[in-house]
Amino acid sequence: MEKRPVTVRVARWSAEHPWRAIALWVVFVAVCFIGGNMAGTVEASNSDQAIGESGRADVIVHDGKFDNPATESVLITPLTGALDRGAADRAAADVTTAMKALPEVASVSDPLPSHDGGALLVRVTMSGDPETAQDRVGKLRDATAGVQRAHPELRVEETGGESIGQAMDDTLGKDFQRAEFLSLPVTFAILIVAFGALIAAGVPVLLALSSVAAALGLSTLASHLVPSTDTTASVILLIGMAVGVDYSLFYLRREREERAKGRQHLDAVEIAAETSGHAVVVSGVAVTIAMAGLFLAGDVVFSSLAVGSILVVLVSVIGSLTVLPALLSKLGRWIDRPRVPLLWRLTRPRGAAEGQSRFWSFILRPALRRPAATLAVSVLALLALAAPALTMRLSFPGMEDLPRTTPAMQAYDRLVKAYPSTGTVHTVAVRVPAGQLDATKAALTELAKTAAADPLFAPLDEAPDIEVSADGKVAVLDVATPFAGRSEEAKESLTRLREVMVPQTVGKVPGVVAGHDAAVGGFVGADVDYAGHVKEKLPLVMGFVLVLTFLVMAFTFRSVIVAVTSIGLNMLSAGASYGLVVLIFQGTWAEGILGFKSMDAVVSWLPLFLFVVLFGLSMDYHVFVVSRIREAVRQGMSTRDAVAHGITGSAGVVTSAAIVMVAVFSIFATLSTVDMKQLGVGLAAAILLDATIIRAVVLPSLMTLLGNANWWAPRFMRRREVPPAPAPVVEGELVGAGR
Structure with missing residues (x-):
């Protein structure tokens, strides 16, 4: 007796032992999910995510272990016309008093007027852990709102990384909640239309969700080998729902078709396993190969996404081949219940005598x-x-691309206009050679003054602020440009810094190699470096995916x-x-x-x-x-x-x-x-x-x-059996064929 394919043997065992198969699947999902949560997630570090020179700059800054407290900016501007400096000074004094009374505030700067005298800026340094500052910035915003109420003739508003982050988290949180709330009902509604029966519509959603749960647990375990990033879970949900529903649909529709043709239940399951089950396996391998191409990008973010995607695809394949036949066996004819009357008549499986769809034939x-x-x-x-x-x-989204619907972003735009040096900033990070700290600081000061005299960079509001790590091994200077982060002028300023100014100043310090020991980072640098990285890696990834997919498809068919x-x-x-x-x-x-x-x-x-x-x-x-x-x-x-x-x-x-x-x-x-x-x-x-x-x-x-x-196909690829010669086709048996 000919040995049946693995997909058929697995499906038959599951159909004959449904409770065992279902119990094993439940245990598998539970062990993966609970085990993953117990093991915890290993997050990618700064060095893991470093790309190009900007990545090296980030690593240097991180190694300096700087105490970088969270800061906020309170901007005072006129509602219309020129700024009343006396009223602005009184408002600034009220801001200082209100902020200093808060335990969340460590210090408040003296008011800083803008170059044109049209604005006044008060910088607020927050106390405590910068990682939790966003959760505590609400008290500062309340204090600012109180000063605004006391000075209705002025515009008193707060902005900064923490307040912008809080506003965007609120906006995006609502967005994703809406997306999650809509995705499942929408998927279920479409499946009801596709099947015309509630239980049949629910089975693919149930399997997809269980596959996602198992893959999330497995991905946390995998993070101990390949560090995870914040986007991994979202991609697992996205890919898992897509392939999980697809694979279940393929299998379920074929089983229903065979039953409609008069097949016995087990026979229908076997045929579905041999045909659609085989297609699911091949498809799963193809998707896995495509996702594996991300490993060649040399980027921990893409590697993390590849791990999550591959895991959820493989789990979805396993679920479709094992627990789905068991569910079909236990449900039997109940899979087509309860029926939605009109939809059932339109979508019910057709028997062999009923022919094919006239719509698709047309x-x-x-x-x-x-x-x-x-x-x-x-x-x-x-x-x-x-x-x-x-x-x-190609470009990174920057501050200018965030929604302007929040007061924090509207205040940010006015802040950058009044104080260009608070906008786009290049970060020059230097590993200081032994005994060269004074020379490094002098070189950075020269760099700051040279840049301030160049129209591509913002003028200095005060003496250059050079930060030095506690151990004296890292020095950092921020160099601002008044242009938007994605503008050609900003990119030109980056090029001038990297290729001219840094080599001619810091690069002359003994032991410092420009581009390595002295690196220029920041938003513009990260934008340029990452776009170049993607352009470099994309052909390699595409080539890998195309070649392996070709081999899989050639072998399969x-x-x-x-x-x-x-x-x-x-x-x-x-x-x-x-x-x-x-x-x-x-x-x-x-x-x-x-x-x-x-x-x-x-x-x-x-x-x-x-x-x-x-x-x-x-x-x-x-x-x-x-x-x-x-x-x-x-x-x-x-x-x-x-x-x-x-x-x-x-x-x-x-x-x-x-x-x-x-x-x-x-x-x-x-x-x-x-x-x-x-x-x-x-x-x-x-x-x-x-x-x-x-x-x-x-x-x-x-x-x-x-x-x-x-x-x-070449001779070595051909199967031994030869497909039978085309049989005569009765007119009308295949709608649209040969006509």
């Missing part, structure tokens, strides 16, 4: 009748959509052509997504629609992350659809008929899975920050394009045009 007609013309038009349209990606610019076309179609989908993101976010035409301020660039980390996520998720659909087509070919159909049969037979589940992902990703486009908007739009657009134009137009036209060439 959609496929151009690809089957005129494949060359359809292919040319659709590919040209996607290439046109991808063309804007050639003008992509025993076809070089299928492997090549798989990669080509996914590249088209990713390219079109890049183009859309550039078209929307590097211009201003969509600002009012999506509620953002254009940063005239794409967020630096997005292209690399978007590529691997899209490549992995697109493989879900591709593997599933091509598996159905290949299955039909092996049953004796011609390639043309198999394309019609495979796509019409899988269109429902692919469409349902895509709608779920598009809906969830679209929620991210409603968040306040521009990076989340870009991520949401990029993912949603790519999945939508992939499930519609790519799978319903480009793929069928290409496979129809290639015919038997689709299955070409």
Whole structure:
């Protein structure tokens, strides 16, 4: 007797021993989640996250162990016209008195007038641990509000890292709460429409959530090998819900189809395991390979995301192959209860005698009748959509990209306008050689004066503030520029610092090597360095993903052509997504629609992350659809008929899975920050394009045009068995095929 595939044997055991399989899954999830929480998470350190010269500067500053207390700024400006200096001085005195009375305040500076005399600034240094300052800044803001009430003729407002952080946390916290609140109901509602039954809709959501819980626990254990970052848990939830629902959908829809054709329950489970189960395994391997490409980025953030994504994908695959057959076995016919009357009639599984969907047969007609013309038009349209990606610019979001809806950000804008040196700042960090502290301080002073005389930098309000570590081994100087962080002038000032000013001053101190022992960091430096890092690593990551995906697809389908076309179609989908993101976010035409301020660039980390996520998720659909087509070919159909049969037979589940992902990703486009908007739009657009134009137009036209060439492979890759010759097809048996 022929040995059955592992997916079939596992599914049959689970279906025959459902309570054992369910109990094992519950224990597995509980052990992973509880064990992970007990082990704790290892967070990435500064040195782990260091990229380029700006990263080296951060490490030098961190090694200096400076006591950097949290600071806030109280800005006093006129409501209209010129500033009444007497009234401003009285307000500043009230600010000083109110702040000094607070235990959260360590010191208050003397009022500092602006160069044009239009503003007065009071700097407040907070006491206690800077890490908890944000939780305590509310008392300072209350004191500032009290002074404002006492001086209604002036504008008295507070801003600073802590108050901005608190305001943004409140805004983003509400955003993410709304996203989490909406994502599950939206997913469940879409699945109800897809299945027409409540229990069938709930099973994929239940499995996805349990997979996410297990992966979160495992990721905390993995953080002891690869340090974790703040974004890991969010990505696990995002990817886990996407693939968890997809895999369950593939399996569940196939099992229901086979039962509708009259199969016994165990037989239906076995067929689902052998077909959809196999597709789930291949898809899981493809997604894992795509995510593994992130390790080549040489960035702990991407490595952490790769670990989390791979874990949740593998757990989702295991759950789909083990506990899902057990649930189907226990639920039996109850999987289709309670039914939603109208939706059930529209979505119920069709028996073999009922034929295929007329809608999808109509959609496929151009690809089957005129494949060359359809292919040319659709590919040209996607290439046109991808063309804007050639003008992509990369940048970090900065202060100017945060929502201006909060008083703290509005005050920040007025502060930077009145005091340019409080805006964009370059940080010059120096490791002081033994016995060279005085020489280093003198060189930094010379650097500060040279920069202040250059129009690319802000004038000095006071003597340069050079910080020296307690052990005298690290010295730090902040050099300000009056230009926005992403402006060409700010980047030019960075270049001048790194290539001219630092080498000619600090670089002449014996034992100091410019760019290494003396490094320039700050927002502009991090922005430039990270964009260069991504541009350098992206080809390497793409090459790795493309080569390994080619090998997996070629081995799975025993076809070089299928492997090549798989990669080509996914590249088209990713390219079109890049183009859309550039078209929307590097211009201003969509600002009012999506509620953002254009940063005239794409967020630096997005292209690399978007590529691997899209490549992995697109493989879900591709593997599933091509598996159905290949299955039909092996049953004796011609390639043309198999394309019609495979796509019409899988269109429902692919469409349902895509709608779920598009809906969830679209929620991210409603968040306040521009990076989340870009991520949401990029993912949603790519999945939508992939499930519609790519799978319903480009793929069928290409496979129809290639015919038997689709299955070409070198002799060493061919299976021993030869697929049977195409059998005669009764007219009307395959809707849209050959007509």
